[in-house]
Structures are given as C-alpha cells and as structure tokens.
Amino acid sequence: MLPRRPLDVLALGIGDSRFSPSLNPDQSHETVVELNYSWVVSGNLSLQPVLQLILNPDGRGGAPLLATGLALQCTF
Numbered sequence: 001m002l003p004r005r006p007l008d009v010l011a012l013g014i015g016d017s018r019f020s021p022s023l024n025p026d027q028s029h030e031t032v033v034e035l036n037y038s039w040v041v042s043g044n045l046s047l048q049p050v051l052q053l054i055l056n057p058d059g060r061g062g063a064p065l066l067a068t069g070l071a072l073q074c075t076f
Contacts, residue, residue: 007040019059027059046073 002008013034019027036050048071055064 005040009038011036011038017059028056028061030057030059031055044075047071048073 011034013032013036015032015034017030019029021027031054033053033055034050035052036048038046038048040046050067050069050071052067052069053064054067056062057065
C-alpha cells in the first residue's frame with residue numbers, strides 16, 4: 001500500500017446474509033461492507049482499525065448502521 005510500509009494491508013470485504021422466509025417472513029437479508037487497515041507497529045505488534053457499514057440491519061429494512069472497532073494483535 002505504502003512504499004515504506006510493505007507489511008501493512010488494506011482490505012475491503014462485503015458480506016451478505018439471507019434469512020430463511022420459512023422461519024421469519026418479515027426478514028430478507030443483511031449486507032455488511034467492511035474496510036480495514038492492518039498497521040504493523042513492530043515485529044510483535046499490529047493494530048487494525050475497522051469500519052463497517054451495515055445495510056438493512058436485522059433484515060427488516062432498518063436505517064443503515066455505521067460501526068467501528070480496533071483490533072490489537074500481539075505476538076510473543
């Protein structure tokens with residue numbers, strides 16, 4: 001991604017879940033679009049901020065949600 005940061009990773013993911021109409025006919029599908037960046041701080045530590053856009057949460061046509069998170073990975 002960046003010339004001086006060869007171990008960093010930028011990722012985009014899309015997931016779509018379908019609900020069974022026989023279990024609950026009010027639910028259809030939910031879609032998640034995720035963007036994350038893995039930043040290698042040192043050989044033993046990396047940080048990964050995550051941004052998710054959740055479309056049609058719970059499969060019932062609700063307003064889109066925006067979720068954020070931060071993953072920390074330590075290797076000993």
